[in-house]
Amino acid sequence: MxxxxxxxxxxxxxxxxxxxxxxxxxxxxxxxxxxxxxxxxxxxxxxxxxxxxxxxxxxxFPSGYPYSVNEGYLRYSQFRTLQHFTSAALSVLSTQSLLFAAGLRPTPAQATAVSWVLKDGMQHVGKLICSNLGARMDSEPKSWRILADVLYDLGTGLEVLSPLCPQLFLEMAGLGNFAKGMAVVAARATRLPIYSSFAKEGNLSDLFAKGEAISTVANVFGIGAGIYLASTICSSIQGKMVVGPLLSVIHVYSVAEEMRAAPINTLNPQRTAMIVADFVKAGHISSPADLRYREDLLFPGRIIEDAGSVKVGRPLHEVVKPSKLQQLRDIFPKEKFLINRGSKWTDMVLDHNATGEDALRGWLVAAYAKTMEKSANGPSDRVLEEAYDKMESLFPALLSELKVKGWHTDRFLDGTGNRFAWQ
Known part of the structure; x- marks a missing residue:
């Protein structure tokens, strides 16, 4: 039918x-x-x-959460709240101690108000000094963010201890604000790359705004807790010496967990070495989320042997002797990197216009050369040529998969600024 x-x-x-x-x-x-x-x-x-x-x-939280952000944002926000809470409480205690050291007997509310005046002066000097280290912060924002909070707690500690030596009030307050000035610049300079790592849909402004909302609420509650502690347990210097270190430990731990949760997707020496090591050993390409908990935040400059023991950023004149320079140029005629193998590590120097792709190519050559050298009997120059040929055959597939995983390969952030350019 x-x-x-x-x-x-x-x-x-x-x-x-x-x-x-x-x-x-x-x-x-x-x-x-x-x-x-x-x-x-x-x-x-x-x-x-x-x-x-x-x-x-x-x-x-940003609109569309959790689909509008990358993995790890919730954990980052949780520890960010705890970090700002403890930081605000420490600020109240330190300001009260400074006023005691100056010969005043302030109430907790007065300590909160006067804190805006005491942060000037030497703090500006610290800001100027730290502003010259911006390139290093681009390369390792996580490590510098942790260092910023360590400096902040160090400055706060000096202020808390100032009543013990009131005759050195100016020196203690000056050094404390100097450390805080450096901390402020480092914290603000690293904020953008951290937020960018979570911006899955280009929603950077929304992420920033909601992050500030969380910080504001945590600061308000932290100030309230600080006023309460200053009126009770921490009304004496002995109480501050007990509660202060405890709050400081929680503060630094919180920011460390924040940074570990952030899946930064730009290439720097450590992350590039980890990507290359995984690819050479197992053929696996790690995503930013895969590497975030494996990053060494205390010693980011460590050399990774499985990635060819590459060290990047040294000046060209310290890496290559004039007699060997032309020889290396002949091995890599069209590349924007030079590799010189040493007994302890392999030096790589990048051209001024080198991108993350160029750094990856050089790193792969060094890693393959180190693997081949263990079984080869020929001269090292021949090993470099064979490693270069192998890199050329495998690199397109590696680069394509890296972009799928979310890595930004258009730039390489080494943080040193030591590059070269042929005349």
Whole structure:
């Protein structure tokens, strides 16, 4: 039997409907005709606690969370809250101690207000000095972010201890604010690359705004806790010497966990070496999320043997002797890197216009050369040539997979600024 086709006119008259949701209110929408739209408000029937939780997410998390951010953002936000809470509490205690050392007997509320005046002076000197280290912060934002909080706690510690030596009030307060000035610059300079690592949909401004909201709330509660502690347990210097270090430990631990959760996707020496080591050993290409907990945040400049023991950033005149320079240029005539193998490590120097792709190519050559050298009997120059040929055959597949994994290969952040250019 022939199948009966549905009447076109009947199909065109079928109702077209959809549901539009804004915050906690849903609207049921339906076309009655080409010019008529009926809407019906449907209230959220979920329990009140669910609605409160969703409202919280809308205020303190980016739109579309969790699909609009990269992995690790929730853990980062949790420890960021704890970090700002402890930092604000420490600030109140340190300011109260400074005023005691100056011969005043302030209330906790006065300590909070005067803190804005005491952070000037030597703090500006610290800011100027730290501003010259911006390139290194681009290369290792996680390590510098942790160092910033260590410097902040060091400055706070000096302020807390100032009542023990009131005759050195100016020196203690000056050094404390100097350390805090460096901490402020380092923390602000590393904020953008950290947030960028979570911006999955180009929503950097939304991430920044919601991060500031979390910080503000945590600071308010931290100041409140600091005022309470200053009025009770920490009203004496002995109490501050007990509570201060405890808050400082929690503060530094929180920022370390924040940084470990951030999946930074730019290439620097450590991350490039880890990518190459995984690829050479197992043919596996790691994503930024795979490497985040393996990064060494205390000693980021360590040499990774499985990646060819490469050290990058030394000046060209210290790496290559004039008699060997032309020989290396002949081995890599079209490349924007030079490799010189030594007894302890392999030096790599990059051209001024070298990108992350160029650094990866050089790193792969060094890693393959180190592997081949263990079984080869020929001269090292021949090993470099064979390693270069192998890199050329495998590099396109590696580069394609790296981009799929989310790595940015258009730049290489070595942090030293030591590059070369042929005249």
């Amino acid at each position: 022939e199948k009966k086709e549905p009447d076109k006119e009947e199909a065109s008259q079928r109702p077209v409907f959809w549901i539009e949701t804004i915050d906690n209110v849903s609207q049921y929408c339906q076309f009655k005709s080409e010019r008529t739209l009926n809407t019906k408000v449907v209230f959220d029937s979920r329990p009140a606690i669910h609605r409160v939780a969703e409202s919280f997410l809308n205020k303190f």
